Amino acid sequence: MEMFIVAALAGVVVGVLSGLLGIGGGVVMVPLFRLVFGLDPIAATATSLFTIIPTSLSGMAKHARNKTCVIRVGVICGLAGAVLSPIGVLAAAASPSWMVMGAAALVIAYSAYTMFKKALAASKAKAEGAAGASASSKSASGGKGQAADMDASDVRFALKPAFVAKVAAIGILAGFLSGYVGVGGGFIMVPLFMAMLGVPMRLASGTSLLAVCILAIPGAVEQGILGNIDYLVGIATAAGSMPGAVLGASLVKRVPERALRFAFAAFLLVVAVVLTVNELGLIG
Numbered sequence: 001m002e003m004f005i006v007a008a009l010a011g012v013v014v015g016v017l018s019g020l021l022g023i024g025g026g027v028v029m030v031p032l033f034r035l036v037f038g039l040d041p042i043a044a045t046a047t048s049l050f051t052i053i054p055t056s057l058s059g060m061a062k063h064a065r066n067k068t069c070v071i072r073v074g075v076i077c078g079l080a081g082a083v084l085s086p087i088g089v090l091a092a093a094a095s096p097s098w099m100v101m102g103a104a105a106l107v108i109a110y111s112a113y114t115m116f117k118k119a120l121a122a123s124k125a126k127a128e129g130a131a132g133a134s135a136s137s138k139s140a141s142g143g144k145g146q147a148a149d150m151d152a153s154d155v156r157f158a159l160k161p162a163f164v165a166k167v168a169a170i171g172i173l174a175g176f177l178s179g180y181v182g183v184g185g186g187f188i189m190v191p192l193f194m195a196m197l198g199v200p201m202r203l204a205s206g207t208s209l210l211a212v213c214i215l216a217i218p219g220a221v222e223q224g225i226l227g228n229i230d231y232l233v234g235i236a237t238a239a240g241s242m243p244g245a246v247l248g249a250s251l252v253k254r255v256p257e258r259a260l261r262f263a264f265a266a267f268l269l270v271v272a273v274v275l276t277v278n279e280l281g282l283i284g
Contacts, residue, residue, distance in 0.1 A: 003037070007236035010036070011051075014237065015244020019059035020251050021264045022205030024052035024184015024212040025241060027108055027271045034101075035274075037233055041097035045104075045182025046228035047237075049089075049220045052184045052212060054238045059245030060209040068252055069206025070199060072159060073167055077207075078214025080168040081175025081185060085219035088179020093226065095180075104181035105276045107188060112268035114191045119261035166196050171211060179219035184212035187268055201260045202252055209249075 010032055014025040026048040033044035063069040092100050170192045174185030186208040193199040193207060223229050252260070 003233070004236040004239075006036070007233055008240035011055075011237035011240025011242075012244040013240075015055055015058070015241035015246075016248040016251075017267065018055050018186075018209070018241065019062060019245040019248025020205065020255070021186070021248075021260070021267065022059075022190045022208035023186030024056045024178075024209070024216060025245075026052050026178075026181070026183030027104075027187050027268065029237065030101075030104060030182050031271060031274050032237075033230075033233060037230075039230055039233070041100050042092065042228050043230055045092060045100060045180075046220075046223035046226070047230045047234045048182040049178065049184075049216055049223055050229045050231070051234040051237045051241065052216045053220055055241040055245050056184055056186075056209045056212040056216070058242040059249045060206065060213050062246045062249035063206025063209060063252070066206070066249065066253065068202055068249070069210050070203055071207075071210065073193070073197065073199065074207045074210025075214065076159075076164060076167045077171035077174070077189065078211035080171030081178060081211060081215030082218050084172050084175035085179040085215050085217075086222045088176040088181075089219045089222045089226075090179075091176075092180045092182075100181060102276075103177075104183065105272045107177055107181070108268050109272035112265045112272060114195070115261055115265035115268065119258055119265055163197070170196065171215065174211065175215045175219075178212075178215055179222075184208075184216055186212055190264065201264075205252055205260075206249065209245075 014028045014032070017023065017028060018025040026045075029048040029051055030044050033039040033047055034041065039047060060069065060074075064071070170189055173192075174189045177183065177188060178185040186205075189208040189211060190201070190204045193204040194201060199207060220229075255263075
């Protein structure tokens with residue numbers, strides 16, 4: 001019973017981060033399951049992948065109601081990722097545990113680096129052109145520039161072949177990593193949505209969760225067939241993460257864009273360091 005309560009409380013934190021930042025929560029759950037619950041690497045990644053589905057589904061539903069996700073992008077990305085997710089699971093099963101955790105730490109650290117760069121660039125651009133941008137925005141749109149930026153049906157997201165190819169490529173990469181290291185792939189999709197597709201951070205979070213809902217399913221089913229999932233830990237964590245994800249998604253519109261980027265980057269960096277230190281045997 002005590003374990004269930006601890007997992008549920010941890011799940012609330014995971015869920016808030018998931019809904020707010022557009023991640024499935026695997027980058028928190030994999031280290032959590034390893035450090036707190038003592039699961040072996042394969043069980044930790046498998047249980048994480050299982051728990052990601054209800055967590056991301058809850059956050060995505062709230063984002064959809066708030067119109068903070070680009071549905072067409074999320075669906076295409078998720079379907080592309082679903083093809084590679086089972087392959088990632090097979091690759092993980094054939095890899096030594098240190099390689100799986102090392103890969104997780106590397107991709108998380110890289111994502112943190114790219115997000116920090118974007119956050120710093122956004123801060124510099126805003127500082128240099130704040131006055132002129134404010135004046136032109138008010139005169140051109142009556143102060144509704146932010147609302148336009150938030151429009152999920154923006155013409156930039158039209159399904160042209162080149163655009164669809166980029167979306168599919170992001171999904172393929174995220175899908176493989178999802179199966180391999182037991183994460184939803186949001187930590188890589190959110191930065192790539194922003195860099196390659198021009199999706200604002202607020203829309204990228206919800207769009208990523210939609211893709212995660214789809215691409216995590218085949219990998220989770222495969223992990224279940226292989227008998228790698230600790231269902232008790234997964235269900236207990238999901239009991240907290242589902243309402244947490246709804247809360248996190250509700251907070252997206254209230255948090256400034258730059259603050260979201262910095263929070264996402266800092267969060268990823270801490271997780272990468274903790275995961276690396278643990279696998280080196282320096283803690284735990």
